[in-house]
Amino acid sequence: MSLDPENLAKADPVAKVVLAKRASRFLNSDNQAEDELATVENIARALAQDICLEVRETLAFELRFCESLPYDLAARIATDVESVSGPFIEVTKAITDDQWAALVPHLEEHAQMRLAKRADLGEHTAFAIANSSPKSPAGMMIKNVSIRLSERVCGRTMDRFGEEADMMEALSRREDLPLRVVERIVDMVSGECRKLLMEKYPVAFEVADKVAQTSADEVLWGKIAKAGPAQVHGYVLDLKREGRLNEALVIKMAGRGSFQFLGSALAIEAGITLGDVRRVIETGDLRRMLQLVHRAGFSKDAAMKIMRILKKNELRFARSEGASMH
Numbered sequence: 001m002s003l004d005p006e007n008l009a010k011a012d013p014v015a016k017v018v019l020a021k022r023a024s025r026f027l028n029s030d031n032q033a034e035d036e037l038a039t040v041e042n043i044a045r046a047l048a049q050d051i052c053l054e055v056r057e058t059l060a061f062e063l064r065f066c067e068s069l070p071y072d073l074a075a076r077i078a079t080d081v082e083s084v085s086g087p088f089i090e091v092t093k094a095i096t097d098d099q100w101a102a103l104v105p106h107l108e109e110h111a112q113m114r115l116a117k118r119a120d121l122g123e124h125t126a127f128a129i130a131n132s133s134p135k136s137p138a139g140m141m142i143k144n145v146s147i148r149l150s151e152r153v154c155g156r157t158m159d160r161f162g163e164e165a166d167m168m169e170a171l172s173r174r175e176d177l178p179l180r181v182v183e184r185i186v187d188m189v190s191g192e193c194r195k196l197l198m199e200k201y202p203v204a205f206e207v208a209d210k211v212a213q214t215s216a217d218e219v220l221w222g223k224i225a226k227a228g229p230a231q232v233h234g235y236v237l238d239l240k241r242e243g244r245l246n247e248a249l250v251i252k253m254a255g256r257g258s259f260q261f262l263g264s265a266l267a268i269e270a271g272i273t274l275g276d277v278r279r280v281i282e283t284g285d286l287r288r289m290l291q292l293v294h295r296a297g298f299s300k301d302a303a304m305k306i307m308r309i310l311k312k313n314e315l316r317f318a319r320s321e322g323a324s325m326h
Helices: 005-010 013-028 034-048 053-063 071-078 082-091 097-106 109-116 123-132 135-142 151-161 165-172 179-188 191-200 202-224 229-241 247-255 259-270 274-283 286-295 300-312
Strands: none
Touching: 005 034, 013 034, 013 053, 034 053, 034 071, 053 071, 053 082, 071 082, 071 097, 082 109, 097 109, 097 123, 109 123, 109 135, 123 135, 123 151, 135 151, 135 165, 151 165, 151 179, 165 179, 165 191, 179 191, 191 202, 202 229, 202 247, 229 259, 247 259, 247 300, 259 274, 259 286, 259 300, 274 286, 286 300
16 A cells, blocks of 8 residues: 555545455554554544544544554544544553543543443543533433443432432442442432442342441540540530440440540439449449339340440459359
8 A cells, every 4th residue: 555645635536445344454564564654554544634524533433443543543533523433442452541540631521421321431531431421421421331330430420410319320220349439428319329228239238337337436436535524524425315325335435434424324214323333343342233223224235345344444343142144
């Protein structure tokens, strides 16, 4: 193939369509003569910029299955009008994941839509779409069940489209969401979608609940650690009213050193005064202490844990006649 690329502009459109097919066959073939390859690639570059739409469409269509193309040629085709770029973008393997990622911001929306539907969409490309594409291509990618969306891609999607209910609900319907994404998206979707998430990701919700509870406990400890006895008692009363006072929380706060929290909880749950609780503790009588814990409604296991905490902090109790964990 010896046609000088500089003369192509003057050639007849029909002849250039024929030339586009010949150049494509050469670039698609396994028997490429090294001395001709550079010339044919330059011809293809010139045809890719031809003023005649049919020429560019023919070249792009014929090259769509060519796995090895100069990047500048492939990028030129991908950034052309839809009738040229569309069929090429949907199937070409001549552009790598990293190259697509760099190209995404320069693609028209129609091109991003075609790219987002690909079954082999790479992680870098997916992130580029999540990071810079309009809502429609990003939504198309979310609905693409042929690919796996990484935590990074999901996270960026939620950053940009978290206020778009339809986007978040489409994301929540996926079967491959990472744990942290499930934990985050649960508050962004409707009750129906949340129910579906709980059915699909039961372990994730179990972990999410634990994470949320740990965070709440840390906030509470931050308040208690700086509070006086009256304030701590007020916090415990609030927890009781809100239905959040339980033996696990009491043991956790006592374990961190807040015996005022423990005393208030025992008093409130047992229906006695703080003074009564203090006197029981000061007696060092194991039987009376166990009776108090039992009266407060704590389990045998919780009672044992409380006693271990008190003992660890040098608050010792002597076993008197009739003392029992039952």
